[in-house]
Amino acid sequence: MTSRLIASAIHSTVKLNDGVVMPLFGLGVYQVENNCADLVAAAIDTGYKLIDTAEFYHNEEGVGSGLKQSGKKREDIFIVSKWFPSAEGAKGALKALDHCLKGLQSNYVDLYLLHAPQGGHCAEAYRALLDAKKQGKIRSLGVSNFGVSHLEALAKLGLDKPSVNQIELHPWQQKNDIVKYCREHDITVMGYSPLAKGHKVQDKTVGEIAKKLSKTPAQVLIRWSVQHGFITIPKTSQASRLQSNADVFDWSIPEEDMKTLNALGEKPWSCTWDPTNNSLKEAGLQ
Template structure:
């Protein structure tokens, strides 16, 4: 059982990655993102997930500096955006991200989306950065099984993480099993389905049983399925509440009830058909 906010999974290269973190997608650059990250770190979070495409790396970097927590205790993720994919452009994009974050090294760098005809070159650049010691772990985001298989045909290094849309309406069972068999850690973005599931009667019923919110039930479900999760919030009380999930465990019956909610339904773009 994952027992605390500081508990980590061990990636296939031996690096420890916290099971739980803060995502900052759509969090405004400047004061808003800085205060959200500082609130999370103060609450005990040690993992922060941003992306070049979010436009808020600078604020994340400032929050890290102002948090007072030693850099080596934090796990920072960012991603190369689609317009920067390709070999040389990825190397340049990485340097830009590092300047904005004001960091000496990165804990995890991800290919944000599987841009057709580009993601293999992007991966080669990321492998180089990893081999040069600039990044502690590397991975992908929004890759389906066929993207991973295609990438691994030529890759020198297998991805350590695959961050995907994952929630009770999109439980990605085949992808989760593929990643498990290949020792790729699955990570959930939009685990709360942007709030769409928070009034679901089955989740409310389970929450009442444990005196927990539906959000806490969903986030606990992620962890019990061995999926790293990074819920987003800008409100300090919600950041604290989201992390209050280490004092209960869902029963097998609860897990089955939540599993039954799957509809293979996305709220984000289809990784085989996206346009940005």
């Protein structure tokens, strides 16, 4: 069982079930294209050790350029990318992986995820990516947007346990059943959209807690994710916000206020797609 590990600093890490050590905090770059390289370089200069990209984001090249621009060694920065599962199955996954490595200007990616349980060939692709891991192209293999049924299906197929499951997580979308299953089966939970894509920064409850703590609403939402022990990747397209988004480690949200924020999940709301309930047939996990 995975215990909840709360990051105490921007460089805090967690050991995944395959032994790979991963930062608990980083930058998400969804919808960051024109200034991706500059933003990634600025994030690394600020102290960020983790960058989260994806084939679907069309900015793996920007991440690679930003890393090069930063002057940091490749092994000092942990990069996550994802393959968008399609009917191409294993062939598509391996093609996307090679494109990813080319864009990153690297011979490996630290963590590679199946972006969602879709495309009809996830099991086939997962096996192919496990082979790529053995070849050194992938350090750690995980999944994203997988529900409990999908994780159980991987286990029933006798496939290696994913190291990470990345899912939408914020006070209005807590996915407690998935989080519970992952922690019981030593799968590290990584949350995306901790800021709910900005839709809730004006929320009255969050605002009141932020005022009480002399923090911004964004910092409260990011701290909520950190305090739950999730790998947290707030996205911003503005370098000016990198530091404030990372100023969430020398304070905490009081227990009573955490309970108030947790109660917001009683009426679940999602800021994005939610494929966690896709059928096993749609995923190709039967």
